[in-house]
Amino acid sequence: MSTDVRARPVAAEVKALLSEYARCLDELRIADWEGFFAEEAHYEVSSRENVERGLPLAHVLDHTRARIHDRVTYIMQVWEGHYNAYWPRHILGEPVAIGGDGEDSHVETPFALYITEAGSVGSRLLAVGRYEDVVALEDGSARFRRKRVILDTTVLPRYFVYPI
Amino acid sequence: MGTNTSVLDRIQWPAEDNRVPREIYLDEEIYALEMERIFNGPYWLMLGHESELPELGDYKRMDMGAVPVIVLRDMEGEIRVLVNACAHRGTQLLDAEHGNLAKTRAITCIYHAWRFSLSGELQAATMPEDFPVDFDTSCYGLPRARVALHGGAIFATLSDEAPELAHDVRDIAGGLDLALGDGKLVFLGAQKVVLEANWKIIAENIYDGYHVVALHKAFRLLKVRAAGGEQNYGEDYERRGHVWEEYRTIEPDEIPLLRDPSLLHIRTKEESTNRILNIWPASVVSDQVDTLALRYVQPRGPEKTEVHYAVFARAGESEEIKHHRTVQGSNLFGPQGFISLEDQTALARVQTSADARGENVVLKGTLNRFPPYRMLDEAGIRHFYSAYRHAMGMTQVGAGAGNGALPEVTS
Numbered sequence: 001m002s003t004d005v006r007a008r009p010v011a012a013e014v015k016a017l018l019s020e021y022a023r024c025l026d027e028l029r030i031a032d033w034e035g036f037f038a039e040e041a042h043y044e045v046s047s048r049e050n051v052e053r054g055l056p057l058a059h060v061l062d063h064t065r066a067r068i069h070d071r072v073t074y075i076m077q078v079w080e081g082h083y084n085a086y087w088p089r090h091i092l093g094e095p096v097a098i099g100g101d102g103e104d105s106h107v108e109t110p111f112a113l114y115i116t117e118a119g120s121v122g123s124r125l126l127a128v129g130r131y132e133d134v135v136a137l138e139d140g141s142a143r144f145r146r147k148r149v150i151l152d153t154t155v156l157p158r159y160f161v162y163p164i
Numbered sequence: 165m166g167t168n169t170s171v172l173d174r175i176q177w178p179a180e181d182n183r184v185p186r187e188i189y190l191d192e193e194i195y196a197l198e199m200e201r202i203f204n205g206p207y208w209l210m211l212g213h214e215s216e217l218p219e220l221g222d223y224k225r226m227d228m229g230a231v232p233v234i235v236l237r238d239m240e241g242e243i244r245v246l247v248n249a250c251a252h253r254g255t256q257l258l259d260a261e262h263g264n265l266a267k268t269r270a271i272t273c274i275y276h277a278w279r280f281s282l283s284g285e286l287q288a289a290t291m292p293e294d295f296p297v298d299f300d301t302s303c304y305g306l307p308r309a310r311v312a313l314h315g316g317a318i319f320a321t322l323s324d325e326a327p328e329l330a331h332d333v334r335d336i337a338g339g340l341d342l343a344l345g346d347g348k349l350v351f352l353g354a355q356k357v358v359l360e361a362n363w364k365i366i367a368e369n370i371y372d373g374y375h376v377v378a379l380h381k382a383f384r385l386l387k388v389r390a391a392g393g394e395q396n397y398g399e400d401y402e403r404r405g406h407v408w409e410e411y412r413t414i415e416p417d418e419i420p421l422l423r424d425p426s427l428l429h430i431r432t433k434e435e436s437t438n439r440i441l442n443i444w445p446a447s448v449v450s451d452q453v454d455t456l457a458l459r460y461v462q463p464r465g466p467e468k469t470e471v472h473y474a475v476f477a478r479a480g481e482s483e484e485i486k487h488h489r490t491v492q493g494s495n496l497f498g499p500q501g502f503i504s505l506e507d508q509t510a511l512a513r514v515q516t517s518a519d520a521r522g523e524n525v526v527l528k529g530t531l532n533r534f535p536p537y538r539m540l541d542e543a544g545i546r547h548f549y550s551a552y553r554h555a556m557g558m559t560q561v562g563a564g565a566g567n568g569a570l571p572e573v574t575s
Contacts, residue, residue, distance in 0.1 A: 045500075047355070047356070049261060049262075049354075049356075050353040050354070053262075053353070055351065055352060055353030055354075056352055056353060056486075056487070056490045057352045057353025057354065057355065057475050057490055057493055057494055057498075058353075058355075058490075058494045058498075059355055059494065059498060059499070059500045060494060060495065060498075060500055061490065061491050061494040061495055062495070063491070064424060066423035066424040067423075067424050067427075067491075067495070069423050070422050070423055070424055070427070073421060073422065074502055077421070078381045078382075078421070078502065079505060079506065082379070082505075082506045082509055082510075083505060083506075083509045084509055084512060084513070154261060154356060155356040155357065155358060155470055156356065156357040156358065156499070157358050158357070158358060158359075158360055158508075158512075159357055159359075159499045159500055159505055159508045159509075160500060161500075161505065
């Protein structure tokens, strides 16, 4: 058994944040996505391969709230009609508390992302991986201060458009 | 070869050199012949950059057409490209994407424990007692590709007939040198993605300056059309279809669209010069805005292509500049980037509708029969396909009959 006896329960607010986040993306409410982040926030999608080698390049690297906002602009304005759309479906596993520094919760959650493309037969797996999140609990509401999406998937089967 | 070559008679390549039959994006036999005649033919494929393999024994796995290879730095520091199949029964030797072999200084096959040096020689076969009496380890080395470096970029070919790399790329070496400098780079990582398009559709896109402002909002913001630029081709462009595009951008004073406009800022160059090169058949060197990237292109069947976007900083640059390059390499020119995502969509859609048969047409800039062309032309796609037909042994219908087909170029 390698159960960490220090493991703490994941707060109900954090669990709710994770499931609402996934639901927002699955419903393609892209404009609402940035509202899940704190005023100072970092969002990143990286491959496990780069992370394990200590290489900083990412699929998506929005290290400020301004960039997180700009991503919504790319999707809704710049790329409008310029991408092959799909419906995402995030399947989240059980979040695990991996520590914290008093104010913030550090939580890791495994996920699988399936997509359904218009006109295609069936649905397919786009990526699997884990979220490494730092969640700020302020005034009773939970927001991501840092959301790092680490993809196990080494070679993506296609590009992705929407945040993961 | 019999069944392979018959496909060449089946493809009706139009006499007009600006028309491309869509079957070549779909046909399995054409694809198999391309792997043999182009990806294993007398051409150089870019497989990496030295800075990805900084330590003795570092390796990464790649494919040259259908042939799996190991790209590695041997214990003498030499870059080697070895076929990733045991000389005995063909077992895959290394299965990790990358790694280091310095500890063992050898590649050992798991199946019968044959051991090879990092330069590919068979060091020992286990229990050789009952082998044929003339068994000679020196006959069982791993096949090696020829390797040549340019600015630290690693090129390899499985053909003895390829000219020396320096000769092959001589006419675009100026562009390679401007992009790669002294070759002392720092590897920032790679994004790996399958583009749902034939490898030629992906390559054509580099010759196609027409789409640059038609498709890309970011290039309109950077005023590429007003700033101008040109496409350079080598002397032997009908046979060695490399292209080197050199163009300028104008950084706007403000970009109201973005809250953080630094995404489009140029901070590493005195002047806003940009360049992108396609090294025939399909290797890309990109030095655009502040993203310095190499793209390694590995076909995965007629309708899919795996592309690695490897991104670099220059040695000695500050952490701040490295970070800036990392953000641009991720968010501007990465597969999910502001610019490059749009390319992938367009290329996938060209592939999807190749089933419509018929021909694709190349128009912009074709009033000029020969290069150089302006940055925003697409005329060079004709030369890509001229080199392609030459490599494949294809001819145009009625070629040489005075119907507009290009004359044979004597080399």
